[in-house]
Amino acid sequence: MRIEVNCSRSYPIIIEKGCLQQAQKYIDGQRRIMIITDDMVPASYRQILQEQFPHCDVKIVEHGEKAKSLAVYEDCLAALLQLNYSRKDIVIALGGGVVGDLAGFVAATYKRGITFINIPTTTLSQIDSSIGGKVAINMLDIKNCVGAFYQPSLVLIDPLVLQTLSKRHYHNGLVEAIKAGLIYDPALFAMFEQDDLDIEKVIYRSLLVKKAVVEQDERENGIRKILNFGHTFGHAYESYYHLHDYYHGECVALGMMTVLQDLDIKKRLAAILQKMDIPIMCDADKEKIFALLATDKKADHEMIDLIEVTKIGQAKIVNLPLAQLRAYL
Amino acid sequence: MRIEVNCSRSYPIIIEKGCLQQAQKYIDGQRRIMIITDDMVPASYRQILQEQFPHCDVKIVEHGEKAKSLAVYEDCLAALLQLNYSRKDIVIALGGGVVGDLAGFVAATYKRGITFINIPTTTLSQIDSSIGGKVAINMLDIKNCVGAFYQPSLVLIDPLVLQTLSKRHYHNGLVEAIKAGLIYDPALFAMFEQDDLDIEKVIYRSLLVKKAVVEQDERENGIRKILNFGHTFGHAYESYYHLHDYYHGECVALGMMTVLQDLDIKKRLAAILQKMDIPIMCDADKEKIFALLATDKKADHEMIDLIEVTKIGQAKIVNLPLAQLRAYL
Numbered sequence: 001m002r003i004e005v006n007c008s009r010s011y012p013i014i015i016e017k018g019c020l021q022q023a024q025k026y027i028d029g030q031r032r033i034m035i036i037t038d039d040m041v042p043a044s045y046r047q048i049l050q051e052q053f054p055h056c057d058v059k060i061v062e063h064g065e066k067a068k069s070l071a072v073y074e075d076c077l078a079a080l081l082q083l084n085y086s087r088k089d090i091v092i093a094l095g096g097g098v099v100g101d102l103a104g105f106v107a108a109t110y111k112r113g114i115t116f117i118n119i120p121t122t123t124l125s126q127i128d129s130s131i132g133g134k135v136a137i138n139m140l141d142i143k144n145c146v147g148a149f150y151q152p153s154l155v156l157i158d159p160l161v162l163q164t165l166s167k168r169h170y171h172n173g174l175v176e177a178i179k180a181g182l183i184y185d186p187a188l189f190a191m192f193e194q195d196d197l198d199i200e201k202v203i204y205r206s207l208l209v210k211k212a213v214v215e216q217d218e219r220e221n222g223i224r225k226i227l228n229f230g231h232t233f234g235h236a237y238e239s240y241y242h243l244h245d246y247y248h249g250e251c252v253a254l255g256m257m258t259v260l261q262d263l264d265i266k267k268r269l270a271a272i273l274q275k276m277d278i279p280i281m282c283d284a285d286k287e288k289i290f291a292l293l294a295t296d297k298k299a300d301h302e303m304i305d306l307i308e309v310t311k312i313g314q315a316k317i318v319n320l321p322l323a324q325l326r327a328y329l
Numbered sequence: 330m331r332i333e334v335n336c337s338r339s340y341p342i343i344i345e346k347g348c349l350q351q352a353q354k355y356i357d358g359q360r361r362i363m364i365i366t367d368d369m370v371p372a373s374y375r376q377i378l379q380e381q382f383p384h385c386d387v388k389i390v391e392h393g394e395k396a397k398s399l400a401v402y403e404d405c406l407a408a409l410l411q412l413n414y415s416r417k418d419i420v421i422a423l424g425g426g427v428v429g430d431l432a433g434f435v436a437a438t439y440k441r442g443i444t445f446i447n448i449p450t451t452t453l454s455q456i457d458s459s460i461g462g463k464v465a466i467n468m469l470d471i472k473n474c475v476g477a478f479y480q481p482s483l484v485l486i487d488p489l490v491l492q493t494l495s496k497r498h499y500h501n502g503l504v505e506a507i508k509a510g511l512i513y514d515p516a517l518f519a520m521f522e523q524d525d526l527d528i529e530k531v532i533y534r535s536l537l538v539k540k541a542v543v544e545q546d547e548r549e550n551g552i553r554k555i556l557n558f559g560h561t562f563g564h565a566y567e568s569y570y571h572l573h574d575y576y577h578g579e580c581v582a583l584g585m586m587t588v589l590q591d592l593d594i595k596k597r598l599a600a601i602l603q604k605m606d607i608p609i610m611c612d613a614d615k616e617k618i619f620a621l622l623a624t625d626k627k628a629d630h631e632m633i634d635l636i637e638v639t640k641i642g643q644a645k646i647v648n649l650p651l652a653q654l655r656a657y658l
Binding site: 008070074077078081082084108109110111112113134136139140142144145146147148149219294295 | 337399403406407410411413437438439440441442463465468469471473474475476477478548623624
């Protein structure tokens with residue numbers, strides 16, 4: 001399957017079992033290639049690429065959110081500089097959302113932007129973060145506060161690589177698909193209420209939602225904000241737990257449960273989440289969560305855009321005084 | 330005078346004596362404003378802004394190329410984060426090219442891009458670097474190797490602020506205007522062969538050249554490269570002398586003298602430069618200059634785009650093996 005994303009720069013997404021083995025078909029082997037990956041991504045995946053691009057370079061960063069630091073960013077840039085990479089060479093992200101965000105920001109800013117190819121290896125990144133062009137690192141404990149909008153030239157999604165994920169990681173990523181259903185695609189949401197899940201279909205439909213939204217509003221001045229459903233509180237939960245106790249998707253799930261007001265939708269969502277052992281409530285200190293909301297990069301002085309879902313498949317943006325968010329907690 | 334630049338994002342340039350005093354007319358005082366400036370910019374200029382925007386914040390960095398470091402970049406981002414600046418707030422660069430590059434890259438990446446206003450205070454930045462959207466910092470002694478294409482929302486050019494520049498700095502910036510004439514505008518070049526120089530006209534015509542070129546090719550995939558005339562060797566001279574002995578414009582002058590093959594044009598250029606006490610030759614070690622050329626970010630493996638002027642007002646891009654550059658030295 002193939003999706004064409006039409007933004008400031010257009011690019012294809014290939015969704016195909018086994019396409020990692022076929023990377024050569026899609027990537028110009030004449031260029032120099034730097035693969036940025038982390039120490040949790042199975043070595044066999046990068047070896048599959050190394051066999052196809054024997055001259056490529058590999059940069060392995062430590063796994064987890066701490067790789068999205070200015071220090072690791074600098075380290076990656078230095079590697080490219082020392083190897084004298086040109087503007088026409090390629091940076092490949094091979095890994096989850098963290099690697100994509102980091103490598104994407106490196107590619108966005110190295111010599112003012114070089115070719116960026118994303119090969120996501122987690123459900124989370126295949127379903128959501130690998131497309132849309134948001135790349136970023138963290139600073140002073142604030143998530144994604146330094147970054148850019150920078151579109152990849154190609155996204156290669158091989159659902160076979162998901163087989164090595166733990167069940168928890170696998171489910172964690174599905175939360176973004178559930179979110180996509182809730183805000184835009186009732187049929188996608190309904191797929192999670194069935195017994196069997198066709199993961200390729202879930203990825204495909206989720207990306208179609210993201211494509212539709214991002215194409216309308218690449219730089220998040222308007223409708224793109226609906227993709228943040230569950231993320232306003234979700235990011236606060238992430239900061240609160242430092243991603244130790246809960247993963248990103250799990251925090252978004254908590255965030256959606258926090259913000260949902262319609263009891264019927266909330267019940268249906270809770271049932272789906274529980275089936276996948278995803279938490280639906282947590283013990284976070286409410287005052288601390290509220291304080292973290294105020295530092296959200298989407299907060300504008302004392303106002304914040306909150307995304308609400310009042311009917312499955314329909315989201316709306318509500319601009320609220322920050323103080324009103326306390327009532328949700 | 331007003332120039333409208335039409336790129337991915339369009340913005341006005343105001344060229345007007347005294348417009349610094351009128352900044353309020355152009356800048357939304359309702360937003361928070363961070364002025365990034367350096368310790369060489371006369372304090373009175375930022376005070377003129379502070380009187381108009383009493384609530385603004387000011388970040389003063391050390392002057393000179395060393396401000397374009399990752400450490401200073403981080404420092405500026407941290408200041409914005411700690412003050413909780415939102416995406417709709419404003420970063421103003423008040424200073425020369427260094428401040429514009431640094432503040433522009435901060436604005437380009439803070440929360441994935443906030444409003445950027447450039448108020449250049451040197452001939453160099455008024456004539457050249459404040460428009461076009463190139464922002465960057467340096468790493469590992471390589472100039473502008475980390476950056477972005479990010480357009481300002483407004484450029485405010487007040488020729489009165491040039492009065493406090495030393496003669497050498499004033500002339501240094503004029504080199505980019507001479508370059509603009511050489512590559513695109515014979516009448517602009519001819520102005521330098523007259524006795525009196527109307528600086529407002531020089532700025533205006535230079536910016537028209539830059540506008541014409543940048544609008545055709547914002548991201549420097551083709552014709553925009555002609556703006557680099559003199560810069561290939563110029564950047565190598567800069568790295569060689571670490572900008573101690575020669576300023577940027579002076580290095581570009583040396584670079585133009587190095588690359589010019591037409592003896593008549595070379596003679597006319599030399600006469601103009603000498604009138605302004607700008608060096609036309611230097612004692613740099615040729616082998617070291619050649620080695621520095623190979624690390625230029627415009628070099629692509631063993632090839633480099635060199636800009637040549639064979640007739641005043643006309644430039645062409647020649648793609649050469651790096652090795653051939655030795656012959657110019």
